[in-house]
Amino acid sequence: MTIRIREMKIDDLPEVFHIGESIYPSDVFPTMYRTWDEYAVTSHFNNNPNLCLVAESNGKVVGFIMATTIEKSQSAWKYGYVVWLGVRKRYQHTGVANRLYNMIEEKLKELGVRIILADIEGTNHKALNFFKKKGFERSSIYVWVKKTL
Numbered sequence: 382m383t384i385r386i387r388e389m390k391i392d393d394l395p396e397v398f399h400i401g402e403s404i405y406p407s408d409v410f411p412t413m414y415r416t417w418d419e420y421a422v423t424s425h426f427n428n429n430p431n432l433c434l435v436a437e438s439n440g441k442v443v444g445f446i447m448a449t450t451i452e453k454s455q456s457a458w459k460y461g462y463v464v465w466l467g468v469r470k471r472y473q474h475t476g477v478a479n480r481l482y483n484m485i486e487e488k489l490k491e492l493g494v495r496i497i498l499a500d501i502e503g504t505n506h507k508a509l510n511f512f513k514k515k516g517f518e519r520s521s522i523y524v525w526v527k528k529t530l
């Protein structure tokens with residue numbers, strides 16, 4: 382299987398959106414405050430076109446990564462944030478996300494990023510394993526809370 386990592390193009394957006402629909406169903410991430418919808422994809426692509434990549438196999442998009450950078454007035458550090466990462470189910474666990482991540486990390490480094498963040502549901506073991514393998518440490522100080530009304 383030949384996989385090519387390249388920058389996302391506007392024509393990729395429908396395919397990326399539908400892959401996301403199949404891998405981010407609402408019952409899998411019930412409490413996630415981010416929602417995967419058309420707006421999430423198009424606005425991210427509009428605002429960060431240089432930080433949106435796809436993995437392609439035989440002309441078909443099989444995975445994607447969408448990141449951004451964050452600067453804070455009180456901090457000298459520039460942060461990278463991996464907002465969305467996904468791989469079509471039948472291509473998972475074959476190293477696609479690894480290649481997507483490696484390329485986005487290079488791009489973030491070139492932009493002067495020193496710390497990369499990602500947020501993951503605590504039950505999402507595949508993603509937790511993935512980020513651990515890429516050298517991420519689980520934050521022991523950041524917790525988000527919710528209240529059902």
Ligand SMILES: CC(C)(COP(=O)(O)OP(=O)(O)OC[C@H]1O[C@@H](n2cnc3c(N)ncnc32)[C@H](O)[C@@H]1OP(=O)(O)O)[C@@H](O)C(=O)NCCC(=O)NCCS
Pocket residue numbers: 404405464465466467468469472473474475476477478479480500501505506507508510511512514
């Ligand atoms: C998380 C995800 C992006 C990983 O993509 P992938 O292409 O399958 O990952 P890779 O093949 O590059 O795997 C790299 C590492 O991730 C971990 N991993 C991947 N799939 C895993 C699985 N099914 N179970 C446990 N660990 C897994 C392993 O540590 C793996 O290393 P290994 O191959 O040496 O075991 C993919 O499972 C996915 O799209 N999940 C649904 C969407 C999601 O949760 N995205 C993250 C939050 S935005």
